[in-house]
Amino acid sequence: xxxxxxxxxxxxxxxxxxxxxxxxxxxxxxxxxxxxxxxxxxxxxxxxxxxxxxxxxxxxxxxxxxxxxxxxxxxxxxxxxxxxxxxxxxxxxxxxxxxxxxxxxxxxxxxxxxxxxxxxxxxxxxxxxxxxxxxxxxxxxxxxxxxxxxxxxxxxxxxxxxxxxxxxxxxxxxxxxxxxxxxxxxxxxxxxxxxxxxxxxxxxxxxxxxxxxxxxxxxxxxxxxxxxxxxxxxxxxxxxxxxxxxxxxxxxxxxxxxxxxxxxxxxxxxxxxxxxxxxxxxxxxxxxxxxxxx
Ligand code: NDP
Numbered sequence: 001x002x003x004x005x006x007x008x009x010x011x012x013x014x015x016x017x018x019x020x021x022x023x024x025x026x027x028x029x030x031x032x033x034x035x036x037x038x039x040x041x042x043x044x045x046x047x048x049x050x051x052x053x054x055x056x057x058x059x060x061x062x063x064x065x066x067x068x069x070x071x072x073x074x075x076x077x078x079x080x081x082x083x084x085x086x087x088x089x090x091x092x093x094x095x096x097x098x099x100x101x102x103x104x105x106x107x108x109x110x111x112x113x114x115x116x117x118x119x120x121x122x123x124x125x126x127x128x129x130x131x132x133x134x135x136x137x138x139x140x141x142x143x144x145x146x147x148x149x150x151x152x153x154x155x156x157x158x159x160x161x162x163x164x165x166x167x168x169x170x171x172x173x174x175x176x177x178x179x180x181x182x183x184x185x186x187x188x189x190x191x192x193x194x195x196x197x198x199x200x201x202x203x204x205x206x207x208x209x210x211x212x213x214x215x216x217x218x219x220x221x222x223x224x225x226x227x228x229x230x231x232x233x234x235x236x237x238x239x240x241x242x243x244x245x246x247x248x249x250x251x252x253x254x255x256x257x258x259x260x261x262x263x264x265x266x267x268x269x270x271x272x273x274x275x276x277x278x279x280x281x282x283x284x285x286x287x288x289x290x291x292x293x294x
Contacts, residue, residue, distance in 0.1 A: 002255045007150055007229075009267040016149065016274035017062060023281050024063040026293035035284040036065035037095040037121065037276070038087045042080060042106065043073035048099045055097070055273055062277050065092060077106045081114050088116040094287055095121035095280035118287055121279040124171065132178050137286065139279055144176035146271030147208060147229045148183070154260050155206075155227060159184040164201055166190045166217065166248070167210035172231055176208055197221070209248035219253025228254055228261040231268050 027033045037059045041052045052068060059066035069083055080102070087096045096119045102108050112120075117127035123141040131138035151158060163185040167173035177189045185206065190197055201207055201221040209217045210231035222228060232248025247264030255261050262268055285292045 005255055005258055005260050007154060007260050007262045007267060009146075009150065009262055009270045012150060012153065013146075013270040013274040016146075016271070016278060017058060020062045020274070020277045020281055023293045027281075027284065027290075028063070030293075031288065031290060033284065033288060034063070034065050034092070035095070035280050036067065036090075036093040037097070037280045038067040038069060038090075038093045040069045040071070040080070040083055040087075040096070040098045042071045042075050042099070043103050045101065048101075052099055055276060058273050058277060059280075064277070064280065067093060073103050075103070075106070077110065080106055080111055084111060084114045088114075088119065093119065094284035095119055095276075097122050097276065119283055121276055121283055123175065123279065129170070129175070132175060135182065139283060140179065141171050141175045142272045142275035142279060143172050143210075143231060143268060144179055145279070146275040147176060147231065147268055148179045149275070150262065150268070150271065151206060151227060151229065152183075158206070161185045161205040162188075162203060163206035163208065164188040164190055164204045165208045165210065166194075166197070166201075167208075167212075167231070169210065172210040176210065176231075180206070180208075207249075211248045213248055214246045215248070215250040217249040217254065219250055219255075219257055222254050222257040224257050225259035226257070228258045229268060230262050230264050232264060233269060 024035060039052050039055050041048055056066045056068050087093050096115050098111055112124050117125045120128050120139050123139045128138045132140060163180045165173050165177045168189055168191045177187050180187045198221045202223050204226055206227050208229045212232055214234040214236050228249055230247035230249040234246050235243045236246050238244050245265050251263055
């Protein structure tokens, strides 16, 4: 029975990517446009290399143009900004993503601010953050967009539901809370100073955990039938000296009470790249003043 509760992010992300592929075909056929995504990687961080490789692979599979710009770890800020300027000016590129973290000599904020907000498919630019706040069309950070898609797929109309977001980071917690508010949820944002968090959680229809602490949310924090979205990705040691990934929620406990829950791995994680592609479609359509194909 608990298997029915499991929200399969892998399968869901595959369906999002299929939809993106169909949208690309429509844009090519009806408008002669191929959406383009550029990813900038500075340095040789092994995890970043894997992410960038996966992003490029999935971009190509969706039928989009994929540009990968690799720069030496010693690249200067001016060199990185020059690359961003070039991509901003390239009409065939609709989305730009600068892979974080950047080497120490580079000011991350300055680089992210330089990206044309219309091409900011990570949704980190202050213009997009502001547009999201005031309810204007905006490019929304990929992970919260993916979480919302999964919630709506499972629950349909979210209006009037009580939702808590644990975590208030700019890339997950805050935009997630804004998206839920836009769906007319009653939203609580919790953080490290929040009092009585277990009790607060027990009152919620939706719990989104974005904390970065393994198994932080316990089963008895979850109301019977609540929907749990676990954003956390934590690497913990196993008995054999290797490591495994676990979420911010104690899945085995929480699944007994939840109505639906995302596992880690295989929940929110796979949705992030799918939403990056979806954001590139959004950016491409906004840039060309055309409605997003269904
Ligand atoms: P941050 O470290 O930026 O934010 C963590 C948040 O958790 C902070 O707001 C912090 O509060 C809050 N917090 C920390 N301790 C507690 C506590 N004891 N009680 C309540 N709140 C607490 O993390 P991110 O938002 O970047 O990421 C969160 C998790 O999501 C990480 O595991 C990360 O790896 C994962 N992640 C997964 C992605 C995916 O694709 N699936 C994408 C992005 C992130 P305060 O502000 O007060 O310090």
